[in-house]
Amino acid sequence: MLKVKDLTVKYLTQRSYALKSVNFEAQIGEFIVVAGASGSGKSTLAQVLMTLIPNFTKAEISGDVSFNNLSFNEFTRENLVNTLGYVPQYPSDFTTSLLVEEEIVFLLENLAVDSEEILSSLNHVLGELGISKLKRRLIPELSSGELQRVFLASALAFTPPIIILDEPIARIDPKTEVKLVELLRNLADKGHLIIAFEHRLDYIVTKADRLIILKKGEIVSDEHPSTNVEMLEEIDPPELSLIDSKDEEKILSLENHIDSKRIISRIKNANISELFKLENKKPSDTAISLNHVNFRYNNKKDWILKDINLQFKKGESIGLMGINGCGKSTLMKVILGVEKVKEGEVWHKGRRIKNVRKGKKDSIYVPENAKLFLIGPTPVKDLERQLRNEEEVMEIYSKFKMQKLMKRKLYHLSEGERRLFALINSFHFQEDFILLDEPTIALDKKGRTILLELVKTAKNKGNTVILASNDPRIVTSLDRLIVIEKGNICLDGPPREVLYNLEQHTNLIPNQTVRFIQKLEKETGLSLPRILNPKEFNDLLKEAE
Secondary structure (H helix, E strand, O other): EEEEEEEEEEOOOOOOOOOOEEEEEEEEOOOOEEEOOOOOHHHHHHHHOOHHHHOOOEEEEEEEEEOEEEEHHOOHHHHHHEEEEEEEOOHOOOOOOHHEEEEEHHHHHHHOHHHHHHHHHHHHHEEEEOHHHHHOEHHHHHHHHHHHHHHHHHHHHHOOOOEEEEEOOOOOOHHHHHHHHHHHHHHHHOOOOEEEEEEOOOHHHHOOOEEEEOOEEEEEEEEEEEHHHHHHHOOOHHHHHHHOOOOOOOOOOOOOOOOOOHOOOOOHOOHHHHHHHOOOOOOOOOEEEEEEEEOOOOOOOOOOOOEEEEEOOOOOEEEEEEOOOHHHHHHHHHHHHHOOOEEEEEEEOEEEEHHHHHHHOOOOOOOOOOOHHHOOOOOOHHHHHHHHHHHHHHHHHHOOOOOOOOOOOOOOHHHHHHHHHHHHHOOOOOOEEEEEEEHHHHHHOOHHHHHHHHHHHHHOOEEEEEEEEHHHHHHOOOOOOEEEEEEEEEEEEEEHHHHHHHHHHHOOOOOHHHHHHOOOOHHHHOOOOOOOOHHHHHHHHHOOO
């Protein structure tokens, strides 16, 4: 049994406590999800459980963490290695090898495990996670989602009793999310304790035994998800739980019993045409063009992008979707001129872009790792360097209620807070094209709301915003979705069109609301409106009352 008793943590450089009197117990065989807003203490708790705090990150710490009645303070390094498996929020910060297979077996080799057993474990975890094809790939060539699964394989290779995952779903598409959650559930059932710290809760809470909710460093709830999910409404609610089904319990999963006939009867009289009026968007000028673009990395046979023909308009928001490794991030780098195309042309406002020196004057790019975007030492200094107007910077941060954090050192901010500052700053650099790679990683509901507000404001100014993301909580709010599969464009259109054709034409699945509508249609044989999110669904139900 894992026992956390009166755990209190305060970073040496901060006045407030990161964790305050945290208490809980967890049994082998349990699957626990820890949720909370950005800055609530999730990553701090994960690092304490992994003994990264205080061994690597210095902090004042009191209380105790023990396993099977032995305090972690008394564990030898070998005990810890054999007890804990860890999948970090940013796996790229923890790589030790160049090859995937070397990364996975690194720990086993250091534990002097027999070579035959190492090979057997390697092949088993590769097959279990569906990443056998990555075995001989170079680590720097992997997409972030692929690297995340490699680290999960590393954690599973030596079958530790406790596996801790920090934001395991952040970089993966919904279909892979379902597979990963099923795997974690199976691991718990086979005798592991799984503790996942997560923002994206649509599916993971349906398989968890407990949902622990943190707020300002304290546990405010620790119950079965069906009991306390309503407490997430202002933090990170699962999508289906927001649908007003009038049932006694919130809908958490498509597997829940759903009274389809009752829901259908409520919406029969709704005036659908009034609810889903199409906006008459005026045609705008082309901002970016890609003509017959082919791209592959040097010394590689396989093309990452194949005959890409795209036009992006001024004042348009676009989402790039696709499974991990499909080429989303590569396409962004090609648009920026960071990667030079092997064949074809890239144009910005009628000017051909051949390399980053030509493209950088009109574009801003926020990489997946927000730490690489902010220079610091504080968010306010970072933006002041660009705007050279302290009063304007203060006004910007005040608008988003971020003034309390704006003068903190970057390394004192949570990952979600740091990413949010990176996004706010990027939208105020006054560039024509804004490209964001996985912008919702570590963002809570407040952060995503601010992101959508920034996108809307930029569009109104005529900026073109391109996001690489499979996050179902954000893509439904964009003007256009482009799905990349095996280097080709397989779907391109408005969200209603793309998401309702996604499962039929690609290896992806749509968000929970779309799947819910498709489930109702299948059960009733009726044709229903193409609703994208819980708000539209609830508006429809309200209209019918």
